[in-house]
Amino acid sequence: MTIRVLLADDQTIVRTGMAMILAAEDDIEVVAQAADGVAAIQQAEQHRPDVVLMDIRMPRLNGIEALRHLHRPGAAHAPQVVMVTTFGDDEYVHQALHHGACGFLLKDAGPRLLAEAVRSAASGEALISPSIAVRLLQRFVRPAAAPARPSPLSPRETEVAALVSRGHTNAEIAAALHISAGTVKTHLTNVQGKLGVRNRVEIAAWAWESGLGR
Helix, strand or coil: CCCEEEEEEHHHHHHHHHHHHHHHCCCEEEEEECCCHHHHHHHHHHHHHCCEEEEECCCCCHHHHHHHHCCCCCCCCCCCEEECCCCCCCCCCCCCHHHHHHEEEEEECCCHHHHHHHHHHHHCCCCHHHHHHHHHHHHHHHCCCCCCCCCCHHHHHHHHHHHHCCCHHHHHHHHHHHHHHHHHHHHHHHHHHHHHHHHHHHHHHHHHHHCCCC
């Protein structure tokens, strides 16, 4: 299956570079590009991509507002959105976390990580760059003084959630817990259902709020 991608970034050179990198992948197709948030929404509605790589700071409409529009209640098509960030975008990343972004990618990420982020988003296994995951969660998510109610997770699911909160991939979690990658995916599906969250980013936020990320 070919993954259809929309690139949204106000810098032409950034879009061109990402398009060239993704064009080399047999299973990824860049179907549209946009230079601002308004155009990103229009292109998403026209081309219905599977994944949107969305810059946060853009003219006319920033990436956060475009994300909110794409994931609004009742939207006919809600693509997976990976936010493209810089280290100066922390406050915006925190907002994106609460509006349904399924991953975060640094602008200077290399070709391998860029393609991996697209594939992860398309499969529901969203990617947070480990270099920013823990730092962002430490800064913005405050652990609760005391749990409001007992955790709904099993001991194994709790271990998986804790490792997600530290930026580990499914393969790394499987190796750490001596289980298969398929079993990790099953645990993550169960965790999402029990917590009522949409993706691993929100699992990580829950883990930090619960004190598991430390």
